[in-house]
Amino acid sequence: MGRKRGGGGKKPPLITSDDDDNNNASSEASFGSSPPSWNDASSHEDKDLLFAITEALYEKRAATREKALETLCAFLRSSYRYEELEPVRETVPSLLLRCVQKGKAKEVELASVAIGLVVVTLGPEDGECWTEHIKALMHKAGGAGTPRSKVACVRALGVLCFVGTDDSVVLQQCIEKIQKCCSASASEVRAEAYTSLALLLSIAIPIGSKIMDHMLGYAEGFAKALGDEAVAVRTAAGSALVVLQEVFGEVLGGEEEEEGEEEEEAGAPFGELGGVVDKMSRLANSSWKTEGVGTPGSARMNKRDRQNQRKAFRELVNAMEGKSSSSKDSKIKLKHGDVLHLDSHSLRVTAGVFKSLLATGFQVHMQTNDLLHQVFNFQPRQEKIHLSQLEKKMLFSPNSTAKKKQTKVRNKDRMVKGTALDFYQEDL
Numbered sequence: 157m158g159r160k161r162g163g164g165g166k167k168p169p170l171i172t173s174d175d176d177d178n179n180n181a182s183s184e185a186s187f188g189s190s191p192p193s194w195n196d197a198s199s200h201e202d203k204d205l206l207f208a209i210t211e212a213l214y215e216k217r218a219a220t221r222e223k224a225l226e227t228l229c230a231f232l233r234s235s236y237r238y239e240e241l242e243p244v245r246e247t248v249p250s251l252l253l254r255c256v257q258k259g260k261a262k263e264v265e266l267a268s269v270a271i272g273l274v275v276v277t278l279g280p281e282d283g284e285c286w287t288e289h290i291k292a293l294m295h296k297a298g299g300a301g302t303p304r305s306k307v308a309c310v311r312a313l314g315v316l317c318f319v320g321t322d323d324s325v326v327l328q329q330c331i332e333k334i335q336k337c338c339s340a341s342a343s344e345v346r347a348e349a350y351t352s353l354a355l356l357l358s359i360a361i362p363i364g365s366k367i368m369d370h371m372l373g374y375a376e377g378f379a380k381a382l383g384d385e386a387v388a389v390r391t392a393a394g395s396a397l398v399v400l401q402e403v404f405g406e407v408l409g410g411e412e413e414e415e416g417e418e419e420e421e422a423g424a425p426f427g428e429l430g431g432v433v434d435k436m437s438r439l440a441n442s443s444w445k446t447e448g449v450g451t452p453g454s455a456r457m458n459k460r461d462r463q464n465q466r467k468a469f470r471e472l473v474n475a476m477e478g479k480s481s482s483s484k485d486s487k488i489k490l491k492h493g494d495v496l497h498l499d500s501h502s503l504r505v506t507a508g509v510f511k512s513l514l515a516t517g518f519q520v521h522m523q524t525n526d527l528l529h530q531v532f533n534f535q536p537r538q539e540k541i542h543l544s545q546l547e548k549k550m551l552f553s554p555n556s557t558a559k560k561k562q563t564k565v566r567n568k569d570r571m572v573k574g575t576a577l578d579f580y581q582e583d584l
Contacts, residue, residue, distance in 0.1 A: 202240050205231060210244060213251040218263055221255060225266035232273040233517035236524040241277050249274060249285060256292045261305040264296055268308035272315045272513050279319070279527045286320040294333045303342035310337055310345065314352030315513070318359060319527070331356055338377065343386035350381060350392035354399040355509060358502035371404045379432050382439065387461045391468045394436055398475045398501045433476050440469035475501045490522050492537040506531060 209231065212224035228248075231237065241248065252274065255267035271289055290313065297309040317330040334356075337349035357374070378400065381393030442457070442465055457465070471483050485504050488496040498504045510528065511518045522528055523536045 202231075202237070206237075206240050206244065210247060210251065213248075213255065218260060221259070222263050222266055225255065225263065225270055228270050229266065229273060232270070232277055233515055235517070235520055237277055238525075241274065245278055246285070249289065253289050253292060256289070256296060256309075261302040264301060265305040265308040268293065268296075268305070268312040269513070272312045275315055275319050276510070276513065276521070276525065276527060280321075286316050287326070290316050290321065290326060290330065294330065297337055298333060303340075303344050306337070306340065306342070306345045307348045310334060310348045310352050311509070311513070314355050315509070318355055327356065335377070338381065343384070343389050346381070346384065347386065347388040347392040350378065350389065350396045351505070351509070354392070354396035354502075354505050357396065357399050357403055358505060360403060367404075371400065375400055375432070379435070382432075382435050387457070387465050390439065390465065391472075394439070394469060394472045395501070395505060397432060397436075398472050399505060401476055402500055402502055433473060436469050436473050436476065440466055440473050442466060472501075490536065491519055492523075494534075494537055496522065496532060496534055498532075503532065 205227075209224045209228045212220050215221055215224075232241075249271070252267045252271050255263050256271070259267060271293075275286070293309045293313040293316065297306055297313055301309075313330055313334065317327050321327060331353065334349050334352050338346055338353075340346050340349070353374070375397065378393045378397045382390055382397075384390050384393065442462060471481060471485075475481060481501075481504070483504075485508070486498050488498070488507065490496055496507070498507055510521075510531075514521050522532075522534070529535060
């Protein structure tokens with residue numbers, strides 16, 4: 157659900173791109189942080205390059221439009237292009253819509269990525285202008301096409317709903333469409349569908365008399381997907397379960413608390429689906445075989461899949477049980493000595509989507525993009541703080557004053573807790 161620029165509103169969106177970490181070697185990812193030369197347009201100013209791209213999107217030849225879309229993606233990733241894009245905020249989205257509606261698989265894929273980048277750049281100020289884009293993406297996501305084009309459509313659809321609409325009816329339609337993609341034949345499409353559902357659930361608000369039924373339905377679907385044959389799908393479904401627990405945990409556990417029943421065990425956060433955490437724990441300690449969890453039964457996993465699954469599900473189990481994350485994903489180092497702290501799994505999902513969409517442009521956008529500042533409640537430094545070796549040692553060494561004070565406070569807390577425990581044991 158979108159926010160107004162510079163004002164209050166619901167928490168904004170997140171997004172991913174086609175050229176993600178799974179070796180989706182999309183040509184736009186190889187451009188790096190600077191726009192490529194295209195029809196000798198790189199020698200022109202930014203406005204001239206954008207004008208050349210816009211003109212090329214009118215061409216009848218599909219290869220010309222695809223090349224223009226690749227250049228547009230690289231251009232929008234290379235820097236925060238709000239000032240350049242603002243004068244053509246109606247023209248460019250309309251051309252991208254036509255590419256999605258009438259283009260073939262490759263063009264649909266690139267146009268979907270470009271739509272996500274345009275939304276991240278312009279923000280959700282004019283949410284109504286994205287209604288037709290949402291309809292087109294929903295149609296393409298469930299229709300014919302290559303797995304890559306469907307993945308791009310599902311991601312862009314999740315981003316648009318996350319950022320570009322405040323209409324609850326449209327949001328529900330998007331969720332229903334993305335849910336259908338969870339049964340796609342391609343594993344990458346299923347994984348992206350679960351990730352997009354997690355993204356949309358992270359901004360959902362628990363209201364309505366039937367919210368319990370809806371959430372248990374989501375949880376049941378996610379729990380079933382933990383047995384999928386693809387590691388990426390299992391991981392994405394587990395991540396969606398954690399987001400569901402973070403956002404709707406109190407709602408899902410409300411009935412038992414009202415009836416005065418005993419507090420649920422760690423392995424039963426969803427009532428009827430009490431074995432969810434146990435199942436995730438087994439995946440976190442999986443052997444070389446899937447142990448009958450997935451469709452192929454005891455199919456043997458390769459070393460990389462096994463390592464990825466165990467690493468991912470250990471973090472997911474900790475998050476499900478309310479433990480703080482020790483993963484590198486919880487802290488992202490930025491320019492000028494800034495560190496982006498991601499305190500919840502929902503924020504880590506959001507950050508992963510934006511990093512995938514923006515690729516090498518994530519750092520520069522985090523410094524200058526107002527929308528990302530609102531999403532992560534982050535205010536960047538404008539200048540780098542230079543510290544000498546002595547100053548670094550005084551600040552970060554275990555023998556520094558700050559570290560000693562932190563240790564002293566921690567020891568005091570442990571002593572207080574130990575005293576309280578002794579008191580209750582004596583009382584018993």
